[in-house]
Amino acid sequence: xxxxxxxxxxxxxxxxxxxxxxxxxxxxxxxxxxxxxxxxxxxxxxxxxxxxxxxxxxxxxxxxxxxxxxxxxxxxxxxxxxxxxxxxxxxxxxxxxxxxxxxxxxxxxxxxxxxxxxxxxxxxxxxxxxxxxxxxxxxxxxxxxxxxxxxxxxxxxxxxxxxxxxxxxxxxxxxxxxxxxxxxxxxxxxxxxxxxxxxxxxxxxxxxxxxxxxxxxxxxxxxxxxxxxxxxxxxxxxxxxxxxxxxxxxxxxxxxxxxxxxxxxxxxxxxxxxxxxxxxxxxxxxxxxxxxxxxxxxxxxxxxxxxxxxxxxxxxxxxxxxxxxxxxxxxxxxxxxxxxxxxxxxxxxxxxxxxxxxxxxxxxxxxxxxxxxxxxxxxxxxxxxxxxxxxxxxxxxx
Amino acid sequence: xxxxxxxxxxxxxxxxxxxxxxxxxxxxxxxxxxxxxxxxxxxxxxxxxxxxxxxxxxxxxxxxxxxxxxxxxxxxxxxxxxxxxxxxxxxxxxxxxxxxxxxxxxxxxxxxxxxxxxxxxxxxxxxxxxxxxxxxxxxxxxxxxxxxxxxxxxxxxxxxxxxxxxxxxxxxxxxxxxxxxxxxxxxxxxxxxxxxxxxxxxxxxxxxxxxxxxxxxxxxxxxxxxxxxxxxxxxxxxxxxxxxxxxxxxxxxxxxxxxxxxxxxxxxxxxxxxxxxxxxxxxxxxxxxxxxxxxxxxxxxxxxxxxxxxxxxxxxxxxxxxxxxxxxx
Numbered sequence: 042x043x044x045x046x047x048x049x050x051x052x053x054x055x056x057x058x059x060x061x062x063x064x065x066x067x068x069x070x071x072x073x074x075x076x077x078x079x080x081x082x083x084x085x086x087x088x089x090x091x092x093x094x095x096x097x098x099x100x101x102x103x104x105x106x107x108x109x110x111x112x113x114x115x116x117x118x119x120x121x122x123x124x125x126x127x128x129x130x131x132x133x134x135x136x137x138x139x140x141x142x143x144x145x146x147x148x149x150x151x152x153x154x155x156x157x158x159x160x161x162x163x164x165x166x167x168x169x170x171x172x173x174x175x176x177x178x179x180x181x182x183x184x185x186x187x188x189x190x191x192x193x194x195x196x197x198x199x200x201x202x203x204x205x206x207x208x209x210x211x212x213x214x215x216x217x218x219x220x221x222x223x224x225x226x227x228x229x230x231x232x233x234x235x236x237x238x239x240x241x242x243x244x245x246x247x248x249x250x251x252x253x254x255x256x257x258x259x260x261x262x263x264x265x266x267x268x269x270x271x272x273x274x275x276x277x278x279x280x281x282x283x284x285x286x287x288x289x290x291x292x293x294x295x296x297x298x299x300x301x302x303x304x305x306x307x308x309x310x311x312x313x314x315x316x317x318x319x320x321x322x323x324x325x326x327x328x329x330x331x332x333x334x335x336x337x338x339x340x341x342x343x344x345x346x347x348x349x350x351x352x353x354x355x356x357x358x359x360x361x362x363x364x365x366x367x368x369x370x371x372x373x374x375x376x377x378x379x380x381x382x383x384x385x386x387x388x389x390x391x392x393x394x395x396x397x398x399x400x401x402x403x404x405x406x407x408x409x410x411x412x413x414x415x416x417x418x419x420x421x422x423x424x425x426x427x428x429x430x431x432x433x434x435x436x437x438x439x
Numbered sequence: 440x441x442x443x444x445x446x447x448x449x450x451x452x453x454x455x456x457x458x459x460x461x462x463x464x465x466x467x468x469x470x471x472x473x474x475x476x477x478x479x480x481x482x483x484x485x486x487x488x489x490x491x492x493x494x495x496x497x498x499x500x501x502x503x504x505x506x507x508x509x510x511x512x513x514x515x516x517x518x519x520x521x522x523x524x525x526x527x528x529x530x531x532x533x534x535x536x537x538x539x540x541x542x543x544x545x546x547x548x549x550x551x552x553x554x555x556x557x558x559x560x561x562x563x564x565x566x567x568x569x570x571x572x573x574x575x576x577x578x579x580x581x582x583x584x585x586x587x588x589x590x591x592x593x594x595x596x597x598x599x600x601x602x603x604x605x606x607x608x609x610x611x612x613x614x615x616x617x618x619x620x621x622x623x624x625x626x627x628x629x630x631x632x633x634x635x636x637x638x639x640x641x642x643x644x645x646x647x648x649x650x651x652x653x654x655x656x657x658x659x660x661x662x663x664x665x666x667x668x669x670x671x672x673x674x675x676x677x678x679x680x681x682x683x684x685x686x687x688x689x690x691x692x693x694x695x696x697x698x699x700x701x702x703x704x705x706x707x708x709x710x711x712x713x714x715x716x717x718x719x720x721x722x723x724x725x726x727x728x729x730x731x732x733x734x735x736x737x738x739x740x741x742x743x744x745x746x747x748x749x750x751x752x753x754x755x756x757x758x759x760x761x762x763x764x765x766x767x768x
Binding site: 302308 | 591
């Protein structure tokens with residue numbers, strides 16, 4: 042039981058971690074590109090890297106943090122223009138080719154040691170340690186110092202933390218999720234705003250019960266502390282609100298129109314190039330914001346934001362459901378938490394002398410990616426629209 | 440062209456619901472390729488499009504009269520759709536910059552993108568319908584409206600800027616859907632519509648932009664007879680409301696029935712122009728396009744008799760023999 046609780050603990054830590062939120066932010070941007078506009082951007086990691094470099098270098102060189110944020114976003118903006126101008130008038134595949142090459146170029150330039158002035162800025166492959174630029178952001182914290190547990194009231198406080206409380210709690214969680222899914226599928230006779238409100242309430246209650254069952258403690262303002270977590274998820278929430286507003290507007294409708302058929306949109310008098318460019322820029326800005334948030338608790342390492350990151354973003358997006366509002370967040374959560382769960386389980390049960398000992402510590406992490414890869418294949422075969430996607434959309438060949 | 444704005448021009452356009460008025464209007468026009476019209480809305484000069492060595496379109500001069508239905512016909516490969524693409528900005532003429540010149544409603548279109556052409560009031564549909572499959576019928580319609588403030592990125596997050604306009608657009612879309620009998624399909628995905636319904640949707644969507652001229656590329660292709668009738672009705676009522684219609688069509692019955700003026704293309708060139716009943720008897724047209732059997736209804740069961748087949752076989756053999764003779768000589 043303690044093993045399980047430990048695995049759950051580490052999953053919970055990953056779930057609320059600022060890096061998960063940062064990736065979710067980048068995935069929200071990718072959703073604008075791929076999900077809504079149909080732009081096959083395989084270089085989202087480069088947008089993240091530009092955001093990260095812009096922010097970290099400016100702060101590292103002694104400028105203000107806000108200037109760093111602006112420079113990071115500006116770099117991503119210019120990058121989007123540079124990518125978009127030559128490719129957006131061509132067929133979609135060209136954007137894919139150009140973005141993946143550009144992302145690699147950016148990464149290689151970042152890790153190059155050939156030019157001293159550049160090396161002094163980027164730190165080459167070693168990158169920039171987080172301690173060089175984290176300070177101003179941590180100083181902004183209005184949280185008191187010390188440690189806090191996520192939910193002050195947790196299962197330890199009930200009946201002496203007995204196993205029974207935990208089991209009942211998890212049963213409640215399962216029941217709540219089941220209810221949420223049923224309402225989500227429209228089986229409970231609720232519709233419109235009432236349905237949305239009920240689902241939102243259920244999700245919040247479920248999250249609270251989970252927090253209650255898996256108490257996570259951390260520093261208030263330290264690295265990976267509550268301040269970082271709070272800001273990261275606040276940004277995600279803000280991003281969701283913006284995307285919700287954008288996609289429900291006529292502009293969002295035009296995005297989807299471009300995804301479906303560019304020529305039809307031209308025949309209706311829409312400037313397809315401008316719409317695609319706007320989408321590319323906005324998604325890229327989300328990517329840059331995600332990149333900044335991603336490096337705040339860690340370090341700027343170009344290799345951490347390489348092709349892998351782009352593919353993780355795509356996995357998260359497809360998992361959650363492209364062209365949905367909540368898909369990116371749900372997908373990122375499941376992807377990163379699932380990875381930690383598999384690592385935890387295989388560490389505990391497959392690489393321990395107490396149970397089965399078939400792999401060493403390094404292999405468990407690789408094993409996690411194998412499992413994720415297989416899971417993704419199964420997902421694409423059996424639920425290609427993702428968890429939240431609309432199955433009706435798949436009936437037509439586009 | 441200031442004359443398009445003059446009151447007399449508007450009066451002529453308004454009174455064109457009467458067939459006699461249309462006949463009177465076009466009676467003064469010479470039935471020859473490239474003839475000038477009393478009040479042209481579209482003027483095309485020297486448009487050439489070559490694909491490698493093959494010349495797909497080579498149109499010296501064409502005028503399309505305002506307020507009537509003009510049909511563009513021609514055999515397969517005559518360049519009708521390419522011509523459509525060229526004047527609507529979806530393709531660029533090879534002769535661009537070398538004398539190619541076309542104007543719509545007085546505005547020069549020589550260097551205009553497809554979206555600007557549409558904005559200027561000339562909206563087209565496609566031979567292969569382009570319904571936006573994974574969007575609802577209603578969303579398809581709403582996209583057709585022009586100058587939407589909500590499509591501006593700077594304003595789209597703030598509903599007060601576009602909420603009122605959105606309501607107007609919605610009302611208009613519902614009205615058009617009602618007219619095209621698609622109202623109960625409005626929440627369905629466009630991809631779930633039948634081929635004919637997609638044609639209707641595409642036409643209705645084009646009308647959302649209040650075009651001055653609507654260009655239909657084979658609107659009846661693959662549509663069942665009942666729906667064809669209603670499509671024809673819609674096209675005629677558009678004309679009666681003062682809109683100019685230019686359409687490409689293969690079906691001779693349709694062309695005869697509804698078009699006020701027919702333009703015939705063959706091998707990229709204009710070969711004839713004229714009112715439907717006379718242009719059909721033009722020898723050049725018969726040779727180029729219709730063949731000897733243009734009067735026979737291919738849906739007629741009488742044609743399925745053995746005698747008819749023998750007759751056709753004999754004619755084919757005769758034609759083959761003639762061709763061989765020509766080649767030998």
